[in-house]
Amino acid sequence: MHWDNIIFFLLATGLVSTSVAAVSSKRILRSAIFLAIALLFTAFVYLLLGAELLAGIQILLYAGGVITLIIFALLISEKLGDQKLVETHHGVIPALTASLLVLFILLYFTWSSPRIESLSNSRSLSEYGVSRTLSEVLFSTWVLPLEILSVLLLAAIIGALVLARQEKTKGEEREQ
Amino acid sequence: MFATSETLLILVILPPFISFALNGLIPDLRKNKKTSSGISILAIVISALSSIALVVINPDTDIVFEWIPLTSFSPIIFGFFIDPIVLIMFLIVSLVSLAVQVYSLDYLREESPLSFGRYYTFQSLFAFSMLGFVASLSLLQIYIFWELVGLCSYLLIGFWYTRPEASRAAVKAFWVTRFGDVGFAIGMVLLWGATGTFFLPELFIKAPEISNPFLTLSLFLIVLGAMGKSAQFPLHVWLPDAMEGPTPVSALIHAATMVVAGIYLILRLFPLFELTLDPLVFVMWIGTITALLGACLAIVQNDIKRILAYSTVSQLGYMMAALGAGGAGVAYFHLFTHAFFKSLLFLAAGSLIHSLHTSDIWSMGKLAKKTPQVTALFLIGSLALSGVFPFSGHFSKDEILMWMHVRGFTLHFIILLITAFITSFYMFRAFFVVFFGKGESTSGQEVQEVKTPWVMTLPMWILAVITIFAGFQAGNFFNFLGLRLEEVHTHLEYLPLIVSILGIALAWTFYQGRYLSSKNVAISLSPINTALEKKFWMDDVYLWAYRYVLDGLSIVCGWFDRYLVDGLVNFTAYYTKRASQKLRTIQTGHAQDYLYGIIIAILLLFFLSILSPYLSPFLNEKENSVEFSEQIIQKGLQDDDD
Amino acid sequence: MSLYHILFLSFLVFSIGLFGVLSRRHVVGILIGIELMFNAANLAIVGIAWSMGVLTGQIIALFGIAITAAEVAVGLALFLLVERLTNTVYADKIDTMRG
Numbered sequence: 001m002h003w004d005n006i007i008f009f010l011l012a013t014g015l016v017s018t019s020v021a022a023v024s025s026k027r028i029l030r031s032a033i034f035l036a037i038a039l040l041f042t043a044f045v046y047l048l049l050g051a052e053l054l055a056g057i058q059i060l061l062y063a064g065g066v067i068t069l070i071i072f073a074l075l076i077s078e079k080l081g082d083q084k085l086v087e088t089h090h091g092v093i094p095a096l097t098a099s100l101l102v103l104f105i106l107l108y109f110t111w112s113s114p115r116i117e118s119l120s121n122s123r124s125l126s127e128y129g130v131s132r133t134l135s136e137v138l139f140s141t142w143v144l145p146l147e148i149l150s151v152l153l154l155a156a157i158i159g160a161l162v163l164a165r166q167e168k169t170k171g172e173e174r175e176q
Numbered sequence: 177m178f179a180t181s182e183t184l185l186i187l188v189i190l191p192p193f194i195s196f197a198l199n200g201l202i203p204d205l206r207k208n209k210k211t212s213s214g215i216s217i218l219a220i221v222i223s224a225l226s227s228i229a230l231v232v233i234n235p236d237t238d239i240v241f242e243w244i245p246l247t248s249f250s251p252i253i254f255g256f257f258i259d260p261i262v263l264i265m266f267l268i269v270s271l272v273s274l275a276v277q278v279y280s281l282d283y284l285r286e287e288s289p290l291s292f293g294r295y296y297t298f299q300s301l302f303a304f305s306m307l308g309f310v311a312s313l314s315l316l317q318i319y320i321f322w323e324l325v326g327l328c329s330y331l332l333i334g335f336w337y338t339r340p341e342a343s344r345a346a347v348k349a350f351w352v353t354r355f356g357d358v359g360f361a362i363g364m365v366l367l368w369g370a371t372g373t374f375f376l377p378e379l380f381i382k383a384p385e386i387s388n389p390f391l392t393l394s395l396f397l398i399v400l401g402a403m404g405k406s407a408q409f410p411l412h413v414w415l416p417d418a419m420e421g422p423t424p425v426s427a428l429i430h431a432a433t434m435v436v437a438g439i440y441l442i443l444r445l446f447p448l449f450e451l452t453l454d455p456l457v458f459v460m461w462i463g464t465i466t467a468l469l470g471a472c473l474a475i476v477q478n479d480i481k482r483i484l485a486y487s488t489v490s491q492l493g494y495m496m497a498a499l500g501a502g503g504a505g506v507a508y509f510h511l512f513t514h515a516f517f518k519s520l521l522f523l524a525a526g527s528l529i530h531s532l533h534t535s536d537i538w539s540m541g542k543l544a545k546k547t548p549q550v551t552a553l554f555l556i557g558s559l560a561l562s563g564v565f566p567f568s569g570h571f572s573k574d575e576i577l578m579w580m581h582v583r584g585f586t587l588h589f590i591i592l593l594i595t596a597f598i599t600s601f602y603m604f605r606a607f608f609v610v611f612f613g614k615g616e617s618t619s620g621q622e623v624q625e626v627k628t629p630w631v632m633t634l635p636m637w638i639l640a641v642i643t644i645f646a647g648f649q650a651g652n653f654f655n656f657l658g659l660r661l662e663e664v665h666t667h668l669e670y671l672p673l674i675v676s677i678l679g680i681a682l683a684w685t686f687y688q689g690r691y692l693s694s695k696n697v698a699i700s701l702s703p704i705n706t707a708l709e710k711k712f713w714m715d716d717v718y719l720w721a722y723r724y725v726l727d728g729l730s731i732v733c734g735w736f737d738r739y740l741v742d743g744l745v746n747f748t749a750y751y752t753k754r755a756s757q758k759l760r761t762i763q764t765g766h767a768q769d770y771l772y773g774i775i776i777a778i779l780l781l782f783f784l785s786i787l788s789p790y791l792s793p794f795l796n797e798k799e800n801s802v803e804f805s806e807q808i809i810q811k812g813l814q815d816d817d818d
Numbered sequence: 819m820s821l822y823h824i825l826f827l828s829f830l831v832f833s834i835g836l837f838g839v840l841s842r843r844h845v846v847g848i849l850i851g852i853e854l855m856f857n858a859a860n861l862a863i864v865g866i867a868w869s870m871g872v873l874t875g876q877i878i879a880l881f882g883i884a885i886t887a888a889e890v891a892v893g894l895a896l897f898l899l900v901e902r903l904t905n906t907v908y909a910d911k912i913d914t915m916r917g
Contacts, residue, residue: 008819012827019831019854023838028847035850038831042857045827048819049868051876054883061883066853066890073894074846077901088843090910091768095840098775103833105782110825134873142877149884156888163895765913768840768848 008048015041026088029074036067053131181235185258187226188266189311192273192303195219199297206293216296217277220303224270231263234656238313253375255313260657261508265310265440268515269433271642273303275635276428279523282631283424283530295335295422302328306433310440315364316374318441322360322405325434326353332429333421345417352414356404360441363397366390367448380447388452395448395455398441399462406438408496409466412489416473419481423526426481431488431522432515439495439511446504460500464588467493471598475605479535480525483606487561488518490595497592498576501583505659506575512653513560513568513646520639521557523632524550528610531627537606541613549628551611556640558607560647562600563676568647570673575650577672596672600679608687824865832858843908845897849890856886 015038022034039062046055089095138146195215198205205211238257277299284292305328309321334346368374370390371382383391402408407415418430429435442449442459449456470490477483491514498507527550528543529535544551560569573596580589831854838851860879867875897907904912 002819005819008823012823015827016830016834019834022850022854023834023842023847028844028850031847031850035853038854039857042861045824045861046864049824049864051864051868051879054864054876054879057880057883061887062853062857066887069890069894070846070849073897077846077898077907089841090843092841094772095837098772098840099833099837101779102775102836103829105778106829106832107826108782110822110829134876137873138877138880145881149881153884153888156891160891160895163892163899763916765916766910767912768909771840 004048008045011041011044011048015045024089029071032067032070032074035070036063039063039067053134181230181233181237181258182239184226184230184233185237185239185256185311188223188230188270189256189304189307191219191222192216192300192307196297196300196304199293199300206297207289209289209292212289212293212296213277213281216300217274217281219300220270220274220277223266223303223307224274227263227266227270230258231267231656234260234263240313252316253314253373254317256308256311257313258311261443262311264508264512264653264656266307268512269303269306269310272428272432272515272519272639273299273306275519275523275639276424279427279526279632279635280422280424282629283422283526291335295332298328298331298335299428302332302429302434306437309437313376314374315367315376315379318444319361319364322401322437322441323357325429325437326350326357326405329353329418329429329434332425333418335421335425339420342420345414345420349414349418352411353404356401356411358401359397359399359404360401363394363401366394366397370394376444383448383451391448392452392454395445395452396458398445399455399459402438402441403462404438405441406435406492406496407466407489408438408462408492409469412466412470415489416482416485419479419485423481423522423529426485427519427522427526430485431518435488435492436495436511436515439492439499439507442496442499443504443508446499450502456500456502458500460497460585460588463493463496463498463500464591465493466490467497467595468591468598469493471595471602474602475598477602478537480529480537480540480606480610481522481535483537483602484518484521484525487599487603490599491518491561494573494576494592494595497588498579501580501585501588503576503579503583505654505657506572506579508657509650509653510572510576513572513643516639516646517557517560517567517569517643520553520636520643521561523636523639524554524557527628527632527636530632537609538613540610542611544611547628549633553633553636553640554607554611556643558603560643561603562680563596563672564600564680565673566644566647568643568645570676571647571650574672578669593672593675597675597679600676601683604680604683605687608683612688821865821869824868825862828858828862828865830858831855831861843910845900845907845909846894848909849893849897853886853890856882 018034018038018041022031022038025031025034039058043055043058043063046052046058195218198215199212200206205215235258238255240253240255240257242253277296280295280299284295287295302325305321305324309318309325312318312321330346330350333349334343336342337346364374367379367383367386370386371379373379373382386394404411415430415435419426421430467490470486470488470493474483474486474490477486491510495507495510495514498504498510525535528540528547532540534540556567560567563570563573577589577592577596580592835851835854835856835858838854839848840851842848842851860882863875863882864879867873867878900912901907904914906912
C-alpha cells in the first residue's frame with residue numbers, strides 16, 4: 001500500500017466522521033466547529049490531489065471566513081434572541097432514506113459509466129496544480145468570469161448589508 | 177436625363193411631406209401663421225413647378241424599392257412611377273392645392289394661429305398623400321395613400337370640430353367611405369391571393385390567369401371602394417355633409433382631388449376591368465343613376481355649397497358612366513376640366529360665404545353690382561359646368577355624351593342628356609338668385625360688402641383661365657395620353673349645347689324673368705318635390721339601418737360574448753380555481769419538503785434512464801439516453817482537447 | 819487512491835450533507851448541510867480534473883468556493899432577518915408560504 005493511499009484513507013475517515021458529527025450534533029455551535037474541521041480535511045485531500053492553491057483558499061475562505069461568519073451569526077442570534085442553541089432533528093427516517101437513495105443513484109451512474117472508467121486510469125499527474133500555472137490561466141483565460149465573480153461578491157456584500165440594516169430598523173421600531 | 181426625372185419625381189412628392197413633418201413636429205413653426213403657411217405653400221410651389229417640368233419633359237420613369245426583401249418569396253414592392261396619366265393628376269393636384277392654399281391665407285385669416293397652423297399641416301399631408309396615391313405602383317401602397325387621403329378628408333371636414341355638425345359630418349364621411357374601403361381591402365387581398373403580388377405591372381401580367389368569376393368578384397369589391405370615395409349612389413350621402421368643412425377644403429378635397437380618387441383607381445386598374453365586363457356595366461349604371469340623382473337633388477337645395485356638392489356628385493357620376501362605357505380617356509378628360517371649374521366655383525362661393533357669413537342663396541342676392549369680379553368668375557364656372565361652348569366643361573361633357581351615343585348606350589345617353597339639362601338649370605338657378613335676386617330672406621338687412629383681396633382673386637383667376645382654355649386643348653390632352661381624339665360628327669352633335677342653353681333659359685324664366693313661379697310648380701309637383709327635399713329618404717334609410725340593423729347585430733354579438741364566450745372563460749376559470757384549491761395543500765411552506773420534491777424528481781429521472789432501453793419501442797426513441805449523454809460528453813471533451 | 823475512491827468519498831459527504839439539510843430543524847444547521855454538499859461537489863470536480871490532468875476543474879472549484887462565500891453571507895443575513903421577523907430559528911416553524 002502506497003503512503004498517499006494511507007493518508008487518503010485517514011483523511012477520508014476523518015472527513016466522513018466529522019461530516020456525520022456536523023449534521024448530527026445536538027449543539028449547533030459544535031456542528032459548526034465540526035464543519036470547519038471537515039472543510040480542513042477536504043483541504044488536505046486537495047493537497048493530496050496536488051491542488052495547493054485550492055487547499056490554501058479552502059482553508060482561508062471556507063474554514064476561516066465562512067465558519068467565522070456562521071459562528072458570528074449564531075452568537076448574535078443567541079444573544080439577541082435569547083434562545084438556547086439546542087438542536088433536534090425531525091423526520092430522520094425519510095431524510096435518511098432519501099440521502100441513501102441519492103447516494104445509490106450517484107454511485108450507480110458513476111460505476112455504470114464507461115467514461116469515468118476510462119478517466120480513472122488515463123493520465124499521470126506531472127506538473128499538475130502548480131500555483132503559478134493556475135494563476136496565469138486564471139488571469140488570462142478566465143479573467144472575465146473572475147471579474148464577474150468580483151461583482152457578485154460586491155453584490156453579496158451590499159445585499160447582506162441591506163438585509164442586516166432592515167433588520168436593525170425593524171428591531172428599533174419594535175423597541176419603540 | 178433619367179436621373180433628373182427621378183429627382184423631379186421626388187421633388188413632386190416629398191416637399192409636402194417635409195412641410196407636414198416640419199409643421200407637425202415643431203410646434204413653434206405651427207404656432208406662427210407666417211411660418212406654417214409659408215412652409216406649406218413653398219412646398220406645394222416646388223411640387224407644382226416640378227410637375228410642370230415633368231409634363232414638359234414627359235419622361236417614363238419609376239422609383240421602385242422592395243419592402244422586406246426576401247429571396248424565396250415575392251416581396252412587397254413599393255414605388256412611384258410616372259406616366260402621362262400620373263403627370264396630369266400631378267398637375268391637377270399640385271395646381272389646385274397651390275390655388276387653394278394661397279386662397280386660404282385670406283379665407284382663414286380670422287382663425288387662431290394654432291388652428292391656422294393645423295390647417296396648413298393637414299393641407300400638406302393631404303397634398304403628399306394625394307400625390308403619393310397618384311404615383312403609386314403597388315396596390316397595397318395605393319391602399320395606404322387612399323386611407324391617408326381619407327384621413328385628411330376626415331380631419332379637414334372636422335376642422336371646426338367644436339361645431340357639432342362639423343364633427344358629425346366628419347364622422348359620417350369617415351364611416352361611409354370606410355364602408356366602401358372594406359370592399360376595396362377585401363378585393364385587393366383577393367387579387368393578391370390569386371396572383372401573389374400587389375405590384376401593378378406584375379398584377380396586369382398575371383391577371384388573365386385568374387378565373388373569371390373570382391376576378392369579377394374582386395373587381396366588384398374594389399368598385400365598392402371607389403364608390404365610397406367618389407360619392408356614388410348609394411354611398412353618396414357623405415359628400416353634401418362634408419361641406420361643413422372650410423370652403424377651400426371643399427374646393428380641393430371634395431371637388432377636385434380626393435373624390436376623384438375612386439375614378440382614378442378604376443382608371444389605373446382598367447387593364448383588369450377590361451378582362452371582365454360585368455363590373456364595368458355595373459359602374460356605368462351606378463354612374464348614370466348618380467348623375468341624374470345628384471342633379472335632381474341639387475335643384476331643391478338652398479345652400480350654395482350643397483348645390484355645388486350635389487353637382488360634384490352628379491359630375492362624378494358622369495365620369496363613372498364614361499368609365500363604365502369603356503371611355504377611360506374621356507372620363508379622365510372630364511375629371512381634368514371638372515377639377516378646375518369646380519374648384520373655381522367653390523372658391524367663388526367661398527369668397528361670398530366668407531364676406532356674408534351665410535351660405536343660403538336666398539339671403540344673398542343683388543351681388544352682381546357689388547362684386548362684378550366674383551360674378552364673372554362664378555359665371556365662368558357655371559357656364560363651364562353647364563357645358564356652354566367656349567368653356568372646358570362643354571368639351572369634356574360633350575365627349576362623354578358622344579361616347580355614350582356612338583357606343584350605342586342610348587338609354588344612358590338620354591339620361592345623361594336630361595342630367596345636363598338639369599345641371600344647367602340648377603346652376604343658373606343659383607347664379608340668378610345669388611347675383612341678381614332680391615335677397616329676400618335677409619330680414620331687412622342690406623347685403624354686406626363683398627371683400628375680395630388679391631390672395632383670393634388671383635388663384636380664382638388662374639383657375640378661370642385654365643377653365644376657359646383647357647377645353648381647346650382636348651386634342652393635346654388625348655395626344656399626351658397616347659390616345660386619339662375621336663372626331664364624331666352626327667346629327668346629335670349640337671344637342672348637348674342646345675339642352676344646356678335650354679336649361680339656362682328655363683332657370684331665367686323661373687328666377688330672373690319670373691314668368692313662371694317656382695312655388696306653383698313645386699306645389700303642383702309636390703310628391704316629387706317632397707321626395708327631393710327628403711333626398712329620397714336616403715339619409716333616413718341609413719339612419720334606420722344604423723340604428724336598428726347595427727344595434728340588433730350588436731345585441732346579438734353582445735349576447736354571444738356575454739353568455740357563450742364569457743361563459744366558457746368563467747367555466748374554465750371556475751374549474752381551474754377548484755383544482756388549485758385542492759392542489760394548494762401540497763404547498764406546506766416548509767423549505768425541506770420542497771427538497772423532497774426535488775429528490776422524488778431525481779428518482780423518477782433515474783428510473784426513466786434505467787428503463788429507457790426497455791421503453792424505447794413505446795417511446796419511439798432511437799437513442800439510449802445514457803449513451804446519448806455519454807456521446808455528448810465525449811464530443812465536448814474532444815472539442816476541449818482541440 | 820483512484821478517481822473511484824475520491825468520487826465515493828465525495829458522494830458520501832454529499833449524502834451526509836443532504837441528510838443534514840433534510841433533517842435539521844435549525845436554519846443554520848440546514849446551512850451547514852448545504853456547505854457540506856457544496857464541499858462534496860467541489861471535491862468531485864477537483865478529483866475528476868485531477869484524473870484528467872487539466873486545470874479547469876480547479877478553477878471551477880475556486881469559483882465555487884467564492885460563490886459559496888457570497889451565498890453564506892447573504893444566507894446568514896437572511897437568517898438574522900427571518901429570526902427577527904418570525905422570532906424563531908427553526909425552519910419547520912416558518913410556514914408563511916403554506917397554501
